[in-house]
Amino acid sequence: MFDNLALSDNGFLFDTRTGSTYSLSSTGTLLLRSLIAGAAPDGLPAVLVDEFELDGRTAAQDVEQFLLRLRDLRLVASDTPPTEAV
Amino acid sequence: MSLTIAVTGLNATDNPAPGVPVIRSIRAGCAAANTDCHIVGLAYDVLDPGNYMADVADDVYLMPFPSQGADVLLTRLEAICTQRPIDVLIPCLDSELSAYLRIQDALRDLGVHLLLPDEAQLKLRSKASFDVLAERLGIPVPKSVVLTDPAKIDTLRETLDFPVMVKGQFYDAYLAHTPLDVRMCFDRLASKWGLPVIVQQFVPGTEFDVACVGDGQGGVMGQVAMRKMQLTDKGKAWGGVTVCDPALDAFVADTVARLKWRGPCEIEVMKAHDDGGLYLIEINPRFPAWIYLSVGAGRNLPWLTVQLALGHTVEPLPPAPAGVLFLRNSVDQICLMDDFQSLTTTGELHKPARPEVLR
Amino acid sequence: MSHMPYVKPTIIQHINSLANKHGRGPSRHSLERIDGVSLTELLERFGSPLFVFSERRLRQRVREVRRAFDLRYPKVQFAWSYKTNYLDAICMVMHDEGAWAEVVSEVEYELALRNGVPPTQILFNGPYKPLPALKNALADGSKVHLDHYDELYAAEQIARELGRKVPVTLRLNMDTGVHPRWDRFGFNLDNGEALSAIRRLHAGGHLELEGLHCHVGTFILDPQAYGRAAARLAQLAIDVRRETGVPVRTLDLGGGFASRATLHAQYAPGTDSTPPVDDYAEAIADALLSAGFPPDELPTLLLETGRSMVDESGSLITRVVANKRLANGARSVVIDAGVNVLFTSFWYRHDVLPVVDRGGMLEDTVVYGPLCMNIDVVRPSVLLPPLEIGDALVVRPVGAYNVTQSMQFIRLRPAMIMIGRDGEVDLIRRAEELDDVKRAEHLPARFRKS
Numbered sequence: 001m002f003d004n005l006a007l008s009d010n011g012f013l014f015d016t017r018t019g020s021t022y023s024l025s026s027t028g029t030l031l032l033r034s035l036i037a038g039a040a041p042d043g044l045p046a047v048l049v050d051e052f053e054l055d056g057r058t059a060a061q062d063v064e065q066f067l068l069r070l071r072d073l074r075l076v077a078s079d080t081p082p083t084e085a086v
Numbered sequence: 087m088s089l090t091i092a093v094t095g096l097n098a099t100d101n102p103a104p105g106v107p108v109i110r111s112i113r114a115g116c117a118a119a120n121t122d123c124h125i126v127g128l129a130y131d132v133l134d135p136g137n138y139m140a141d142v143a144d145d146v147y148l149m150p151f152p153s154q155g156a157d158v159l160l161t162r163l164e165a166i167c168t169q170r171p172i173d174v175l176i177p178c179l180d181s182e183l184s185a186y187l188r189i190q191d192a193l194r195d196l197g198v199h200l201l202l203p204d205e206a207q208l209k210l211r212s213k214a215s216f217d218v219l220a221e222r223l224g225i226p227v228p229k230s231v232v233l234t235d236p237a238k239i240d241t242l243r244e245t246l247d248f249p250v251m252v253k254g255q256f257y258d259a260y261l262a263h264t265p266l267d268v269r270m271c272f273d274r275l276a277s278k279w280g281l282p283v284i285v286q287q288f289v290p291g292t293e294f295d296v297a298c299v300g301d302g303q304g305g306v307m308g309q310v311a312m313r314k315m316q317l318t319d320k321g322k323a324w325g326g327v328t329v330c331d332p333a334l335d336a337f338v339a340d341t342v343a344r345l346k347w348r349g350p351c352e353i354e355v356m357k358a359h360d361d362g363g364l365y366l367i368e369i370n371p372r373f374p375a376w377i378y379l380s381v382g383a384g385r386n387l388p389w390l391t392v393q394l395a396l397g398h399t400v401e402p403l404p405p406a407p408a409g410v411l412f413l414r415n416s417v418d419q420i421c422l423m424d425d426f427q428s429l430t431t432t433g434e435l436h437k438p439a440r441p442e443v444l445r
Numbered sequence: 446m447s448h449m450p451y452v453k454p455t456i457i458q459h460i461n462s463l464a465n466k467h468g469r470g471p472s473r474h475s476l477e478r479i480d481g482v483s484l485t486e487l488l489e490r491f492g493s494p495l496f497v498f499s500e501r502r503l504r505q506r507v508r509e510v511r512r513a514f515d516l517r518y519p520k521v522q523f524a525w526s527y528k529t530n531y532l533d534a535i536c537m538v539m540h541d542e543g544a545w546a547e548v549v550s551e552v553e554y555e556l557a558l559r560n561g562v563p564p565t566q567i568l569f570n571g572p573y574k575p576l577p578a579l580k581n582a583l584a585d586g587s588k589v590h591l592d593h594y595d596e597l598y599a600a601e602q603i604a605r606e607l608g609r610k611v612p613v614t615l616r617l618n619m620d621t622g623v624h625p626r627w628d629r630f631g632f633n634l635d636n637g638e639a640l641s642a643i644r645r646l647h648a649g650g651h652l653e654l655e656g657l658h659c660h661v662g663t664f665i666l667d668p669q670a671y672g673r674a675a676a677r678l679a680q681l682a683i684d685v686r687r688e689t690g691v692p693v694r695t696l697d698l699g700g701g702f703a704s705r706a707t708l709h710a711q712y713a714p715g716t717d718s719t720p721p722v723d724d725y726a727e728a729i730a731d732a733l734l735s736a737g738f739p740p741d742e743l744p745t746l747l748l749e750t751g752r753s754m755v756d757e758s759g760s761l762i763t764r765v766v767a768n769k770r771l772a773n774g775a776r777s778v779v780i781d782a783g784v785n786v787l788f789t790s791f792w793y794r795h796d797v798l799p800v801v802d803r804g805g806m807l808e809d810t811v812v813y814g815p816l817c818m819n820i821d822v823v824r825p826s827v828l829l830p831p832l833e834i835g836d837a838l839v840v841r842p843v844g845a846y847n848v849t850q851s852m853q854f855i856r857l858r859p860a861m862i863m864i865g866r867d868g869e870v871d872l873i874r875r876a877e878e879l880d881d882v883k884r885a886e887h888l889p890a891r892f893r894k895s
Contacts, residue, residue: 012427013456021459023431025806025831028454052451065768066454072774073458132459155714185717234624280710281624430459 002036005075015075022073027052031066035076041067088122090170091392092198095178096129096136096143100416101320104178105129106136107378108388109143114381115389126172132429138421145170148433152181156188163193172198174395176350176388178372180256183208201299201349201395203371210345211369213253213284219366223344227366228287228356236272239265242285251286254279261288289365291358294329296338297374299387299394301402302348306339308390308403310380316413323376323414328383330408337364345369350391376412383410452805453831458774473830475802476839480864484762484800487862488837492876494763494782496861498844500538503758504866507542510750513722517730518746524568526700526751527553529845534863534873535755536560547700547749551578554587568697568749570616570658572630579603583611588695588747590614590658592631597646604651614656614697615642619677621670623662630660634677640684647689654691656747657682660699664708664752664792668720671698672728679736682744697747698729704756706793706842722753752845759844761787762800765836766815776810778832782840783814783821786858788850789843790823797827800837805830812838816855853882 004017011029013022024032027048034047044067045059070076091112095103109125116123127136127143130151137146147166150158166172175198177186183202186193190200209215210223214232219225231238231245242250242265252271253259256279260271268285275283298309311334316325338353352374354367373388380387383406393400429435477484480499487495507523514521524547525539531553537560540546546557549571557567564585572592574582576599582589583603591597591613604611616631617639632639646652659674675698682693702725707715733746763782771777784790797812807828814821823840832838851858857877864870 008427008431010427010431012431014423014427021426021430023457023459023806025452025455026449027452028456031454032456048451048454052449054451062454066456068770069456069774072770073456075456153712153714155717157716181712184713188717232622234622235620235626282622 001077005032005036007032007036018074020073022075027062028066031063032070032075088124089116089173089392090124090126092126092128092166092172092175093143093178094128094130094149094176094182096127096134096146097131098135098139100318101322102375103134103136104373104375104377106139106142107375108176108178108373109136110378111381111386111388112392113141115386115392118386119389124170126166126170128166128175129429132426135419137429137435138419138425144437146429146435146437148429152179152185156185159185160189160192163189163198164196167196167198171196174199174392176200176373176391176395177202180371183371199395199397201391203300203302203348203351207345207347208371211351211371212255213368214255214282216284216286216366219345225341225344225366226364228289230284230286233272233283233285234281236269239268239272242268246285246287249288251288253284253286255282255284286367289356289358289367290360291356291365293367294331294334294355294357295323295326295374295376296334296353296355297350297377297380297387298338298342298353299350299390300342300345300347301394302346304343304346305402306342307394307400308380308385308387309335309338310383310385310387310406311335311338312376312379315411323374325411325413326376326379327412328379328406328408328410330405333362333364335405337366341366341369350387376414379410379412380406382412383407450804452803455806455808455831457806457808473802473807474796474798475800476798477800479760481868482864482870484837484839487870488762488764490870491860491862491872493837494761494780494786494859496786496843496848496859496874497760497762498532498535498861498863498873499758499760500863500865503535503538503755503844504542506757507539507544507754510722510754511543513726514730514746514748517726518733520743520745522745522747524566524747524749525754526749527556528849529751530755530759530848531556532848532861532873533560534871539754547751551575554578554582568614568747570749580606583607583613588612588614588656590616590631590656590697592616594642597642597652601649601651610651610653612653612655613646614658614695615639615646615654616658616660617678617681619659619674621661621673621677623665623667623670625662627660627662631658634659634681639681643681643685644688647691654685654689654693656695656697656744657693658697658699658747660749661701663701664703664706665701666703666718666720668724668728671725672732674698675729675732676736679733679738679744683737686742692742693744695747696733696744697749700749700751700753702750702753704752704842704845706752706756706789706795706845708792709794711794756845757842759847760839760841761843761847763838763840765832765834765838767834768832769813771811776808777813778810778829779813779815780823780838781815782823782859783816783818783856784823785814785816785821785854785856786851787814787823787840787843787847789845789847795824795843796839796841797824797829798839799830799832800839802830818855853877857882 006014011024031044044063048054048059093105093109095105097103098106125143127146128149129137129146136142216227216230220227249263251259252262252268254275262268272283296311299307301307311329312326313329314323314326318324350373352370356365356367385403385406425435480501524545526547545566546562547568548554548557564587567587569582569587570590580603617634618628618631619634632642657678661670661674678696686692703719705715705719763780765778766781767779769777810829812824814823860876861874863873
């Protein structure tokens, strides 16, 4: 479902369907890269916890907000359920 | 010898900044002088077309807007200079000048040379100071009234005959036939450019635009006079021809001498239909966007500016010959997404080295 | 485990090629300390929000302004404009630096007396001076600036009662090329009202014209406006001297010099576009020295500089209480200080910067205050890094007018501290409590429960 998203390692994103371009922070790039690779949204907080010294609660909240942003920007389908903050 | 020259303003839209033509002129000057040059483009927008043009800038850097202040500008330039030391920098936009004036000493310490007017000259050429030009320096300008209070519009007839030109302090001008027209223009200009608004006697006549470079001692080092032949809907030149009129040349020389202008400028002169008298309409404190015409006319003013900035001794150029024509065109250029991405994510774009044959 | 520090996951769309605004690099700023004192520690000790004044910065600025004028004109006296900031600690610094007091109400007059200012060193300005206050001020030798004819008549009556001739100053207004024109204060010079008033004053025989006063406006960025005002006041003083034989002893050019704050409508930041104080001094001194006063009758130049003196010495430290996306996707944060204590946000684009920048992408952000009021906007747009709840921000410069115009609306007013010259930290106003607000109220007995 993400075959329209061309994401570079430096955080530059090009949506081939809409022509829109975006910048992502390194962490944002990591999360979107994981989604593109097929990770389930629920698994994303764990990706952050594994990668950084971060508590699970912050990771879950930050992922939730990031997914909401992706949804606002219509980069993920609006019916993708957000992960629940723990 | 190799020079690194930085030029600002790579916006080349239908109301273009002078950056791209200044760079093209400098490239021509370098080629003629057999000098190796490296051009650094300082852009304000990722989408400035000049960023992507072949044979324009070798490196492009995104700059903070002048509204962010001189300190931020200096920090950015210091960072650029550590990558690529700049020998000469030519600012091409009005809004940048006061920031560059503030940091020019610091830039000189970095080895960056500029050729700029001083703050007093810059203030004098502002439209609100035009009456000072007339009174103190004896330069003929159309009679004008500086308005800060719209209540004074009703008394304009005591000083000026209608029609009049109503001008914003930085940009825009409208012709007004009645005080009511002035009132409408006043509100529009004041809300866009702030106060004051300048009301100038309209002089029916022919407008000439003269690009020139002053040496700061009162001398003109080179000048090219042009009459517009084709205009955009914004009244900008889209085509023009060089003219040679000794009276116009003398007027420009006299104006530059009285102002002791240093660096590039564009002087707009109106030649009145009734008595042929010449009036100063405006001074823009940088090159015009049509400056590449100076190369065609054999008076490469941007290259001259580079040499003066470096402190080289240069002989003044004679006025340009008449009859050299320019017509601007627009071209859709194909750009690389990678270049766009590079400017967006890093604020920098480095073009591959230019093949030897092009130098 | 990555060696990269954690930054918030952020995505920003490039809209209409404005990407440069979101650019990285040079425009990141943070401010962890003021005069070497940690702002985080100050918040922990005094609570948030917190006004912080730097005594060092204040004294430096006062001396800088004074030097600019002293270098150019031999007789200069500053008077501290009380309404700009009447925290006692601030006023005492100003008086310690040699400033008189300029007050615009009987309340401020009382404040100045309490701060030990002799009545003769108080300039009493303003369109309304209640009769008892006017009487006291004239009897005690304060410099009273008359605003209109009715005040002139009242002053004459008081002089009659005192049985002696009383010196007064006339406040004037005129076109100095500044917009908007302040013609509501004083007598108009352009239409001849000022000259008539002066003639009337002399003819009355009870008052003596000691000085002329003109306050051009506020946040005036054109020093030449002061040059024009000074030239016209000086010319009038010379004309009056010729006509009456009595020299005018003081010329008061008021205040209104711009600080380095930035108006919302200004293009370049105030740090670049505000003229140095030397330009104001030069314009005024030039006009006075070239006016043609005999050397022994050179008037004393009075100045009532407020904002330009105190603005940059004050900062407000505040904490983020919420992050929020607006309906259009724009980012906003809510902080714990609102326009009830930051009145100047309506006019100025204050610097808003994090105390600690932990990295992450800068994003255009609306900064809202905590009030349940739509107008509570501290900055409509500013680039900020990702922020957590509790992160501290600095808002500056806020030393002028915010304290005096603050109000207990929805929230009480916060604590205020001063960092002394040696880094010592003093509470100069504690945070308000509910009793402070309610003390003046009286509840009729019939509403009291039990």
